[in-house]
Amino acid sequence: MLLVLVAAISIHADFEGGSIGPVRQVVERHYECSLAGETDQDGRNRQATWYYFRLDGARGDEVVIDLVKLAGEYNYRPNAGGVSDKTPPVFSYDGQTWRHLTTVEYDPTTPRLRVRITPERSPVWIAHTPPYTTQQLSQLLADVRGHPHLRRETAGKSVAGRDIVLLTVTDPAAPDEGKRVLWLMTRQHSWESGTSWVSEGALRFLLSRDPDAVRIRRTTIFRIFPMADPDGVARGGVRFNLNGYDLNRNWDAVDASKMPEIAAQRKAVLDWVDSGRRIDLFVTLHNTETAEYLEGPPSDPGSGHAELMRRLFRILRDETTFSPTRGPEHSAASTTPGKPGRMTVTQGLYHDRRIPAFLIEQMIGFNSRLGRYPSVEDRLRFGTNLVKAMEEAVHDLSVTGP
Numbered sequence: 113m114l115l116v117l118v119a120a121i122s123i124h125a126d127f128e129g130g131s132i133g134p135v136r137q138v139v140e141r142h143y144e145c146s147l148a149g150e151t152d153q154d155g156r157n158r159q160a161t162w163y164y165f166r167l168d169g170a171r172g173d174e175v176v177i178d179l180v181k182l183a184g185e186y187n188y189r190p191n192a193g194g195v196s197d198k199t200p201p202v203f204s205y206d207g208q209t210w211r212h213l214t215t216v217e218y219d220p221t222t223p224r225l226r227v228r229i230t231p232e233r234s235p236v237w238i239a240h241t242p243p244y245t246t247q248q249l250s251q252l253l254a255d256v257r258g259h260p261h262l263r264r265e266t267a268g269k270s271v272a273g274r275d276i277v278l279l280t281v282t283d284p285a286a287p288d289e290g291k292r293v294l295w296l297m298t299r300q301h302s303w304e305s306g307t308s309w310v311s312e313g314a315l316r317f318l319l320s321r322d323p324d325a326v327r328i329r330r331t332t333i334f335r336i337f338p339m340a341d342p343d344g345v346a347r348g349g350v351r352f353n354l355n356g357y358d359l360n361r362n363w364d365a366v367d368a369s370k371m372p373e374i375a376a377q378r379k380a381v382l383d384w385v386d387s388g389r390r391i392d393l394f395v396t397l398h399n400t401e402t403a404e405y406l407e408g409p410p411s412d413p414g415s416g417h418a419e420l421m422r423r424l425f426r427i428l429r430d431e432t433t434f435s436p437t438r439g440p441e442h443s444a445a446s447t448t449p450g451k452p453g454r455m456t457v458t459q460g461l462y463h464d465r466r467i468p469a470f471l472i473e474q475m476i477g478f479n480s481r482l483g484r485y486p487s488v489e490d491r492l493r494f495g496t497n498l499v500k501a502m503e504e505a506v507h508d509l510s511v512t513g514p
Contacts, residue, residue, distance in 0.1 A: 120169035128245045131348030132165040133181060141173055146181040147195065150349060153356035153370070158184040161194040162303035162350045163201075164239040171234040179225040187447055187454075192223045194401045195240065198477045200485070202242050205233045210242040212485045241399070241476050242488050244299075244308035246274070246346050249339050252312055253277070259319050260284070261329050267337070268376020271354040274342040276376045281318045281336070283329040294502050295381065295394040297337040297457065300360040301351045302344025304399035306474060306491050311338045311397070313495020328503050335384070337377060360396070363460025364446070365453035378460070385465050392506040393420065394469040395498075396457050402477040403437045408470050409462035411442040416509070417468050418442070424470065424505040431504075432497040433490060434474075435481035443471070472498075 121141065125132045133146035149160035160182055167175065182193035197218035202210040217226040229236070256262055263280040270276060282291065296314060298307035317325055318334055328334075339345060341359050344352070352358055357371040368375035385391055406428065408421035421440045428434035445463070448454035458469035474494075479486055 121173075121175065122168045123165055124168065125165045125348065127166070128247060128346055129243050129348045130164050130166070132163050138176075138178070141170070142176040142178075144178045144180055147179060147193075148348075149181060149184065150352050151356065152352055152358055156185060156188060157351075157358070159186075159194075159303075159350040159352075160184050162240050162348060163195075164237070164243055164348055166235050166237050167229075167231065168235045170229075170231045170236070172230065172232075174228060174230045177227045177229070177238075179227065180222060182223045182225065192220060195225050196220070196223070196401075197225065199240070199401050201227060201238050201240060203229065203239075204237045204242075205231075205235075207237055207243075210239070210488060213238070240303065241305050242309065244305040244312075244345075246339065246342050248312075249277070249308070249342075252315065252338075256315065256319055262319060267380040268372055270341070270343045270373050272343045272346075274346070276340070276342070276373055277338055278380055279315065279334075279336040279338060281315070281329065281334040282332065283326075286330045288333060291331055291333050292392045292503070292506050293333045293335070293384075293390050294506065295335045295337075295391060296498075296502070297340055297377070297394070297396040299338070299345060300340040300396060300457065301358075301398065302341045302347075302349040303351065305345075306399045306476060306486065307397040308339065308345075309488050309491035310474075310495040310498060311336060313492035314499045315495070316492075317496040317499055324500060328499065332503055334499070340377060341373060343373075360398070360456050361447065362453045362455070363457050364455035364463060377457075378464075381461060381467070382465060385467065391467050392509075393424070393502055394458070394461060394467055395502060396469070396471050397498075398471060398473045399476050400473045402475050403473055404435050404475045404479075405438050405473050406434075406436065406440045406470060407458070407473075408440060408442045409458055409466075409468060410445050412462075412466065415466065415468075420468055420505060420509060421470065423509065424501065427501040427504050428472075428498075432501055433479075433482055433494055434472075435479050437475070 133148040136144045147160040151158045182195045184193045204210045215228045267276045267278040298311040355370045406425045425440040461467040461469040
């Protein structure tokens with residue numbers, strides 16, 4: 113699809129994960145690009161936190177791009193959206209190496225983000241965060257296919273029929289009895305591509321010859337959902353599945369015909385515990401704009417979850433690049449009390465089986481601990497350290513419940 117062609121400059125989004133709304137030329141080499149955005153099944157909670165397009169024919173010429181239609185709604189409360197000067201875009205000349213483009217101007221009244229770029233080469237790709245597509249996941253799985261410590265299964269299908277991949281990593285030579293069991297879920301929201309880079313780093317470490325990885329495989333079972341919303345990732349979506357359902361809500365109102373992704377993932381988790389097997393820790397990883405934090409399940413005195421939350425938070429803070437903007441907190445019972453279909457995965461799993469499920473948010477904005485905007489390399493490295501932190505958090509910790 114050719115979105116605009118003026119002189120020799122053109123803007124395209126006809127590739128996996130690509131997304132941009134209507135494009136209008138303001139003057140020569142100045143374009144207004146609306147973000148496509150998405151709403152939920154009720155036409156509410158508009159999200160416009162994803163764009164990914166290619167600019168052709170602009171080598172050596174400054175191009176001004178105004179990103180507009182940024183405003184939205186979150187949990188039924190209007191906001192200016194997540195695209196601002198605190199979340200500058202990334203650009204790449206090869207679709208693989210991404211750098212932040214910090215020459216931006218933000219007008220909060222419109223709202224509008226103005227981007228200036230003088231490409232050294234053509235084409236150049238521009239995105240909200242470094243993209244991670246279903247093709248990249250397929251390549252990762254091809255790279256590790258046949259590994260003796262990896263088992264791949266399909267937990268179910270998405271609305272469009274894509275596999276909901278579930279990976280198990282452990283050493284089959286060591287008996288499963290007595291092993292700790294840790295679950296990791298990423299990419300519930302398709303715009304949050306940073307979580308996929310983390311899960312790739314985690315998987316590559318777990319399957320490596322690193323002595324810590326060897327030890328973890330002998331004592332631990334890791335279960336990983338590497339891409340919870342493959343349809344959204346493929347189409348360049350934001351937050352909802354093809355039927356408009358937020359895959360980190362609705363865990364208390366599962367309908368397999370409308371949200372088969374949640375139904376498949378929930379069944380895999382509950383079947384595991386209902387068969388008498390343990391879950392010592394479940395983590396779902398997310399991205400947000402400028403906040404970074406750990407949120408535990410609703411408070412349950414005597415469960416040990418509060419101690420597990422404090423322990424995981426301390427390890428993440430002290431031994432990784434996790435840069436918390438607030439302390440650890442228990443979640444509420446629901447994001448919208450009294451309204452069905454508003455429980456997150458952590459809230460839903462706690463409600464159903466008292467599973468120790470935690471949410472980690474990582475910022476895409478400037479990270480003061482890193483001293484820069486997070487890079488792909490930072491995300492991959494965090495994947496390694498997250499695995500170690502999860503394993504350390506449950507080591508010798510007694511937690512009641514499943």
